[in-house]
Amino acid sequence: MAASSTTITSAGPSRPARSFFQRLRGGDEAAYLITFAAAASILLVTALLVFELYTNSALSRAKFGWSFFVTQTWDPVAGQYGALPFIYGTLVTSALALLIGVPLGVGAAIFLAELAPRAISDGLTFLIELLAAVPSVIYGLLGVFVLIPILRTLEPAIRAVLGWTPLFRGAFYGVSLFSAGVVLAVMIIPFIISISREVILAVPGDQREAALALGATRWESTWDVVVPYARKGIAGSIFLALARALGETMAVTMVIGNDPKIKASLLAPGYSIAAVIANEFTEATGQLYTSALIELGLVLFALTIVINAVARLLVAGTGDRNA
Amino acid sequence: MTSLHLFRRKAVNAVMLTVTGLCTLFATGTLVFILGYLFIHGGTSLSWDFFTKLPTPVGETGGGMANAIVGSAKLLLIAMLVGVPIGFLGGVYLAEFGGTTFSFIVRYTTDLLNGVPSIVIGIFAYTLIVLPQKHFSTMAGGLALGLMMIPIAVRSAEVFLRAVPVSLREGAVALGASKSKAILTVVIPAAKGGIITGIMLDLARVAGETAPLLFTSFSNRFWSPGWEQPTAALPVMIFTYAIAPYEDWHRQAWSAGFVLLTLVLAVNVIAHLILSKSKHVAR
Numbered sequence: 001m002a003a004s005s006t007t008i009t010s011a012g013p014s015r016p017a018r019s020f021f022q023r024l025r026g027g028d029e030a031a032y033l034i035t036f037a038a039a040a041s042i043l044l045v046t047a048l049l050v051f052e053l054y055t056n057s058a059l060s061r062a063k064f065g066w067s068f069f070v071t072q073t074w075d076p077v078a079g080q081y082g083a084l085p086f087i088y089g090t091l092v093t094s095a096l097a098l099l100i101g102v103p104l105g106v107g108a109a110i111f112l113a114e115l116a117p118r119a120i121s122d123g124l125t126f127l128i129e130l131l132a133a134v135p136s137v138i139y140g141l142l143g144v145f146v147l148i149p150i151l152r153t154l155e156p157a158i159r160a161v162l163g164w165t166p167l168f169r170g171a172f173y174g175v176s177l178f179s180a181g182v183v184l185a186v187m188i189i190p191f192i193i194s195i196s197r198e199v200i201l202a203v204p205g206d207q208r209e210a211a212l213a214l215g216a217t218r219w220e221s222t223w224d225v226v227v228p229y230a231r232k233g234i235a236g237s238i239f240l241a242l243a244r245a246l247g248e249t250m251a252v253t254m255v256i257g258n259d260p261k262i263k264a265s266l267l268a269p270g271y272s273i274a275a276v277i278a279n280e281f282t283e284a285t286g287q288l289y290t291s292a293l294i295e296l297g298l299v300l301f302a303l304t305i306v307i308n309a310v311a312r313l314l315v316a317g318t319g320d321r322n323a
Numbered sequence: 324m325t326s327l328h329l330f331r332r333k334a335v336n337a338v339m340l341t342v343t344g345l346c347t348l349f350a351t352g353t354l355v356f357i358l359g360y361l362f363i364h365g366g367t368s369l370s371w372d373f374f375t376k377l378p379t380p381v382g383e384t385g386g387g388m389a390n391a392i393v394g395s396a397k398l399l400l401i402a403m404l405v406g407v408p409i410g411f412l413g414g415v416y417l418a419e420f421g422g423t424t425f426s427f428i429v430r431y432t433t434d435l436l437n438g439v440p441s442i443v444i445g446i447f448a449y450t451l452i453v454l455p456q457k458h459f460s461t462m463a464g465g466l467a468l469g470l471m472m473i474p475i476a477v478r479s480a481e482v483f484l485r486a487v488p489v490s491l492r493e494g495a496v497a498l499g500a501s502k503s504k505a506i507l508t509v510v511i512p513a514a515k516g517g518i519i520t521g522i523m524l525d526l527a528r529v530a531g532e533t534a535p536l537l538f539t540s541f542s543n544r545f546w547s548p549g550w551e552q553p554t555a556a557l558p559v560m561i562f563t564y565a566i567a568p569y570e571d572w573h574r575q576a577w578s579a580g581f582v583l584l585t586l587v588l589a590v591n592v593i594a595h596l597i598l599s600k601s602k603h604v605a606r
Contacts, residue, residue: 027501027502028502035413035416035419036420038409039412042436046435049447056454103346107347108343108347111340111343111346127351127354130354130592134531134588135587136531136534137531137533140562140565144565145573186353217332218336218340219340220332220336240438243438247438247439249442249533250558250562274440278442281445281537308434312434
């Protein structure tokens with residue numbers, strides 16, 4: 001029991017200034033250090049993430065330079081890697097998702113925040129938020145077996161209405177940029193609704209009352225007074241949704257068609273950054289191939305980081321104003 | 324003239340209010356449709372074999388996904404061991420010791436990390452573990468999911484710790500407790516329910532993640548002993564089975580989707596019930 005005797009001697013009469021290690025045993029410093037280390041490790045992990053993406057894409061960056069972003073060829077056999085078709089597919093599907101999702105999402109948010117009774121609004125919002133918890137692979141499953149057959153039956157109608165534009169010409173196999181955009185729209189609507197509803201609810205009540213007192217109809221008070229007041233927060237919710245759409249992998253991979261070509265028609269199959277990484281990473285032979293895919297990952301990372309940062313600023317901005 | 328103008332304004336009012344109602348109907352309708360379709364389609368194709376048997380060789384019908392269920396559980400266990408300590412302790416730091424520029428940076432970074440696409444987290448785990456080891460493993464997949472858990476674990480810990488009334492802390496300190504003692508014996512126990520619920524939600528979220536597993540834990544048609552072998556996981560099985568050209572695989576993909584969605588939604592509903600009951604939560 002030598003250990004116990006040493007403990008007793010060291011815990012003897014206290015000296016005027018306790019050493020650092022003695023204070024550690026007191027608990028406060030130890031608690032501070034342990035939790036500080038955890039917090040710091042989050043920064044380290046993020047820094048390491050950037051570092052790994054950067055160094056592991058060195059080969060591709062050195063070989064292709066900036067031309068990586070403007071080259072259309074993606075030919076693993078010839079060792080030619082250009083990111084343009086994937087960037088195009090990612091941007092087009094996300095834009096389509098916003099085009100469909102923003103009006104529906106903001107409309108529903110307005111209804112839930114301004115018109116529906118609070119109890120019903122809370123219940124419906126919870127249901128809609130459950131949609132955000134559905135795993136993306138399940139959206140993909142529904143996209144493949146439910147949405148694509150529906151779009152196939154709707155195809156003549158879509159062509160009749162929009163067929164005059166070059167965007168809706170050419171053969172339609174089901175898997176397409178359009179299908180991916182629709183699936184993404186369904187996936188981002190819950191985000192737009194829940195955040196937009198929150199910021200609209202945060203608009204002070206006297207704004208509404210003032211508008212109504214001046215004789216505005218319910219809609220006029222909502223559209224001309226409440227929505228402009230909350231516009232920063234609503235814009236923030238749209239940016240957050242956009243970041244989601246850009247980085248979404250599984251659902252898109254399953255319905256986009258996986259064809260690395262740029263075609264004018266939305267009905268043609270395409271490819272996205274996330275989808276090509278998901279499909280080709282495990283079968284990438286050779287360091288250049290893997291490196292090019294990791295560079296695509298770096299591009300996706302940079303894109304979503306910038307958009308997320310903008311979104312956070314916008315949403316936080318609304319908070320300040322309401323405070 | 325004015326009455327016509329008024330009529331127009333009222334008409335616009337009625338039309339637009341109806342339109343926003345329809346938007347809501349569409350959004351909630353989607354959920355009802357998704358749930359209904361999966362429960363009818365997936366529920367009916369579910370059988371005991373799904374939980375107890377291994378996948379059959381290509382071309383043979385039947386079999387199940389027992390290995391994927393166990394694989395998912397093992398992945399989530401590692402994810403929890405990675406994500407919860409860092410997330411929880413980081414949250415304690417932000418709630419109890421924070422308030423400086425450093426906390427601001429940590430909070431901001433956490434938000435950014437939360438926005439990183441899951442496929443990029445997959446690449447990260449690949450470069451950290453798979454690349455040096457030169458083989459796929461349960462460990463790598465678990466690490467990827469664990470990293471994804473950190474941001475929400477931090478945030479929920481911070482929010483629920485902050486929700487504990489100051490009077491409780493003051494009481495503990497007034498009785499002579501040190502700060503760490505007060506945190507450990509008063510504040511954390513008071514916030515325990517919320518924090519555990521937050522971790523449950525976090526787990527439910529990563530349980531459905533597929534992209535980060537594709538090139539970390541990969542897949543496996545057999546049992547995966549230990550932690551160093553590639554393993555099957557439910558979400559990855561849904562993906563591979565859904566895009567395969569076999570009718571029977573599609574049926575099993577629906578079953579797997581049904582099981583996964585039921586678990587995820589059950590956790591979410593239970594968490595919602597717990598949180599709406601607790602009075603500390605502002606929401």
